[in-house]
């Protein structure tokens with residue numbers, strides 16, 4: 001397991017007095033921007049038949065993308081992917097954990113972005129970088145196999 005695959009353990013506290021930020025106090029007070037569950041979800045074991053998402057050459061090291069995929073029941077979805085190094089691909093649900101809008105890999109910074117209300121998620125582990133989303137993205141098992149990115153999409157995402 002790489003450092004990117006390990007769940008991050010961070011604690012966010014609304015301790016504006018310690019930080020000295022009135023803006024943070026306001027954000028914590030209305031509950032809209034506070035990140036309450038910042039821990040990354042674990043990567044599930046691969047199960048079922050994996051699906052080829054794209055050629056690995058389409059995802060250079062350090063880049064992010066989204067691609068169409070299907071749930072085990074055959075319904076359509078999309079998967080967010082990030083390639084932190086030559087041998088690793090990380091995959092996530094593309095549904096924002098705030099209200100379910102589709103995420104985009106195209107933000108002005110290095111995060112997955114939700115255009116509905118502005119949430120951002122870290123490509124390295126799916127944790128919330130900016131709210132109003134409070135929960136990390138569900139993860140999927142993924143691997144590089146025969147020069148393709150193969151993802152094992154589960155129904156619970």
Ligand code: FES
Pocket residue numbers: 096097098099100101114115116117118119131132133
């Ligand atoms: S649905 Fe994504 S931020 Fe609200």
